[in-house]
Amino acid sequence: xxxxxxxxxxxxxxxxxxFPSPIKKTLQNGxxxxxxxxxxxxxVKLEINADSNRVTGIVEKKLVSYFTLxxxxxxxxxxxxxxxxxxxxxxxxxxxxxxxxxHNGLGLLTxxxxxxxxxxxxxxxxxxxxxxxxxxAKRKSQKALSISIQREQNxxxxxxxxxxxxxxxxxxxxxxSDEQDVEAISREDLVSFYSEKLWVxxxxxxxxxxxxxxxxxVCEILGDLPTISFESKNPDFVNLPKPRLEERKESALxxxxxxxxxxxxxxxxxxxxxxxFNVFLGGYFGSRLIKNIREDKxxxxxxxxxxxxxxxxxxxxxxxxxxxEHTETVIDEIYHEVKRLQEEPIPIxxxxxVRNYLIGNLLSNFSSSxxxxxxxxxxxxxxxxxxxxxxxxxxxxxxxxxxxQAIGKKYLLKENMVEVIxx
Amino acid sequence: MMINYQKFVLNNGLEVLVHEDHSSKIAVVNxxxxxGSRNEIPGKTGLAHYFEHLMFGGSKNAPVxxxxxxxxxxxxxxxxxxxxxNYYVTLPAVNLETxxxxxxxxxxxxxxxxxxxxTQRKVVIEEYKQRYLNQPYGDVFHHVRDLAFDQxxxxxxxxxxxxxxxVGYRKEDVEEFYLTHYSPDNAVMVVAGGVxxxxxKRLAEKWFGEIPxxxxxxxxxxxxxxxxxxxxxxxxxEVPTDALYKVYxxxxxxxxxxxEADLITDIIGFGRSSVLEQSLxxxxxxxxxxxxxxxxxxxxxxxxxxxxxxxxxxxxxxEKALDKVVKDFLQSQVEEEVLSKVKNQAEAxxxxxxxxxxxxxxxxxxxxxxxxxxxxxxxxEKKTKIPSHQIMEWANTILKEENSSVMYYKAKGG
Numbered sequence: 154x155x156x157x158x159x160x161x162x163x164x165x166x167x168x169x170x171x172f173p174s175p176i177k178k179t180l181q182n183g184x185x186x187x188x189x190x191x192x193x194x195x196x197v198k199l200e201i202n203a204d205s206n207r208v209t210g211i212v213e214k215k216l217v218s219y220f221t222l223x224x225x226x227x228x229x230x231x232x233x234x235x236x237x238x239x240x241x242x243x244x245x246x247x248x249x250x251x252x253x254x255x256h257n258g259l260g261l262l263t264x265x266x267x268x269x270x271x272x273x274x275x276x277x278x279x280x281x282x283x284x285x286x287x288x289x290a291k292r293k294s295q296k297a298l299s300i301s302i303q304r305e306q307n308x309x310x311x312x313x314x315x316x317x318x319x320x321x322x323x324x325x326x327x328x329x330s331d332e333q334d335v336e337a338i339s340r341e342d343l344v345s346f347y348s349e350k351l352w353v354x355x356x357x358x359x360x361x362x363x364x365x366x367x368x369x370x371v372c373e374i375l376g377d378l379p380t381i382s383f384e385s386k387n388p389d390f391v392n393l394p395k396p397r398l399e400e401r402k403e404s405a406l407x408x409x410x411x412x413x414x415x416x417x418x419x420x421x422x423x424x425x426x427x428x429x430f431n432v433f434l435g436g437y438f439g440s441r442l443i444k445n446i447r448e449d450k451x452x453x454x455x456x457x458x459x460x461x462x463x464x465x466x467x468x469x470x471x472x473x474x475x476x477x478e479h480t481e482t483v484i485d486e487i488y489h490e491v492k493r494l495q496e497e498p499i500p501i502x503x504x505x506x507v508r509n510y511l512i513g514n515l516l517s518n519f520s521s522s523x524x525x526x527x528x529x530x531x532x533x534x535x536x537x538x539x540x541x542x543x544x545x546x547x548x549x550x551x552x553x554x555x556x557x558q559a560i561g562k563k564y565l566l567k568e569n570m571v572e573v574i575x576x
Numbered sequence: 577m578m579i580n581y582q583k584f585v586l587n588n589g590l591e592v593l594v595h596e597d598h599s600s601k602i603a604v605v606n607x608x609x610x611x612g613s614r615n616e617i618p619g620k621t622g623l624a625h626y627f628e629h630l631m632f633g634g635s636k637n638a639p640v641x642x643x644x645x646x647x648x649x650x651x652x653x654x655x656x657x658x659x660x661x662n663y664y665v666t667l668p669a670v671n672l673e674t675x676x677x678x679x680x681x682x683x684x685x686x687x688x689x690x691x692x693x694x695t696q697r698k699v700v701i702e703e704y705k706q707r708y709l710n711q712p713y714g715d716v717f718h719h720v721r722d723l724a725f726d727q728x729x730x731x732x733x734x735x736x737x738x739x740x741x742x743v744g745y746r747k748e749d750v751e752e753f754y755l756t757h758y759s760p761d762n763a764v765m766v767v768a769g770g771v772x773x774x775x776x777k778r779l780a781e782k783w784f785g786e787i788p789x790x791x792x793x794x795x796x797x798x799x800x801x802x803x804x805x806x807x808x809x810x811x812x813x814e815v816p817t818d819a820l821y822k823v824y825x826x827x828x829x830x831x832x833x834x835x836e837a838d839l840i841t842d843i844i845g846f847g848r849s850s851v852l853e854q855s856l857x858x859x860x861x862x863x864x865x866x867x868x869x870x871x872x873x874x875x876x877x878x879x880x881x882x883x884x885x886x887x888x889x890x891x892x893x894x895e896k897a898l899d900k901v902v903k904d905f906l907q908s909q910v911e912e913e914v915l916s917k918v919k920n921q922a923e924a925x926x927x928x929x930x931x932x933x934x935x936x937x938x939x940x941x942x943x944x945x946x947x948x949x950x951x952x953x954x955x956x957e958k959k960t961k962i963p964s965h966q967i968m969e970w971a972n973t974i975l976k977e978e979n980s981s982v983m984y985y986k987a988k989g990g
Binding site: 156158159161162163164167193194195196234235238239241242243244245262263264267288291295297298301302305306307404405406407437438439447448449450451452453454474475476505506509510512513514516517520521522523576 | 599600601602636637638642643644646647648649650651666667668670671673674676677680681694695696697698699700702703705706707709710711712713782783786814815816817846847848849850853854857858864865884886887913916917920921923924925927928931932933
């Protein structure tokens, strides 16, 4: 039989995706631990996340939490900086600093083989760090240098300015750190932050091939961590009309663009509609923005729109580095594509593609057991659980294009957009 | 930590490996073409990477590659380096056949329309600007490679030597490249995840079986002659601080001394406890950061030391401080603890890498392209058995001044 290549093979769209929930334990100090068993994997991942000082409302110098967390590996009461480096490297374990808008914390990636050896030393970092002056001085000069390099990177600079415009320079989410902020940090700032303000409402996330006893051991070792209980007030933001912010550079070959606004919380009835609207517009490789600006006009290597996750209300941003002289065209085209998607009927074929792509993507995101704990963490920190993904899957299967168009029209308003151009 | 697999070869030369993982409901189809920037010629540099973009421009029966894949719940991407161009598709395992249809169609009869050729030329030029020109320190490897190599195509980076080359590709160049390199006998396909070997066999025969082998011979790659004296280059740029790159020629992937070179950089430069980090960064005042690594190329490559200087410190001084650490290392023995640390790390890296199905598929394809997928395991075992005296013999062979090239990347007015 001669193969007919003109006919695409039959396909099916999976009906179900498994969203297995983690096991919850409560430690002696009241901290919750979430554990996802991954019997077939030799790696272990442990994370402790606390509410960041950016949401607790505790006023601090800008870089206090940054330096506190980065100095934890630079010496404890019983181990020097070099001892700690040798220890973690010898057991091939990676300690990672977690520092984002709403959380501060530490992560550990290790192997099942070395987990029990490494755990007590990882625990030491949480309460026994000594913040030596010499290491602090080196870290400060490294940070000052990286700030000066980032300022020269148009993409980074544009993202910083976008946050400043969106959240306001008064709010910690909108602040940009500079060399003076580095200079202002002293050892005393770190010591007091560490002992009094770091471990606010912490939670623990754990994944690996661990026995019941090993999980109990983690509970025990982390169960005596002194924690701070605090009613964190995650901020509410409103969209305010603002003039475009431009930072032009003569020598730049491209312009970095950021356009965006505040959205709605994940538990809002319109949330999934807005999320799907974003996918059509700029959220996957077949999106309207990619097709128009990259695949048709060739004005950029990449253009994407995405939704940033925050507890009270997410935000939306379009990002691209574009040919300098086409900057205006691209911004006009972004608004044009938003409007077109809001107003003109969406072709049936495109709807089918997005629906199926999203289902496949969800299946793929939940296919590796080791990643499940991170998926859980992100939705849990928004105050929700895996029920969110069940509902999301249902929405993907059944949404009506008119609904997502109406929702897009309601929330993506040109007058609400922050616009930043660097380069 | 071994990766299980079955292997078969079609009559047209396509090598197929199947890695079954029934815990997964998805499938990965990874196709590696044995072509990279080492197969390019001066004046047409960057062609392999540019061609990767064209492979997404549609084929005879699937004019829009991405959409056809997304419609069945899949997604895809690709990368190009000096040696290979690697394409991967992730999709629900039940729709495996769609990946075979799409991948075989673009291997067999890629459209190469005028529109795709011209738009992707623009896109790649923007990629070039975004990643290499409009970035502080973005072009360092353009300079370093150009300095270290005289003959071999490793002289230019995968993106291409300069934008003019990208501007100058003609339709004939593109077509010749396709006919020469994109054939079943120049590819390795790995299918992994919730799949069965017998199904993969049937589908491979069905979709790839009729694609002919290449009739166009590959060009010979000019090989580099041994370097006999040190090379130095100074570059000035608008950057906040000086950077130093010191590189040494080293053996290629399958040659003697490659694994030793890999161990040398692990010992001297991997992690916060390494001698470079401890003596130059944590207890020194010249370097803000430092690293040592190898470019793991198939043909002889480079062992690289790189670092950024603290403000006001010069790259020339930094080289002296680096040389002292290297000299001390050459006169020392590798301590047992250091060796066991490095071996622990090699073992753990394999564990971390193999967590993701896609990584397992890529590893199998990569080692199969080197000659045998077994090398994934055997080269690791070989590496962990190398005695310290053998590492030091190679260190003394490679880390010679006359074998080095140095670039001082200096802050203008700094």
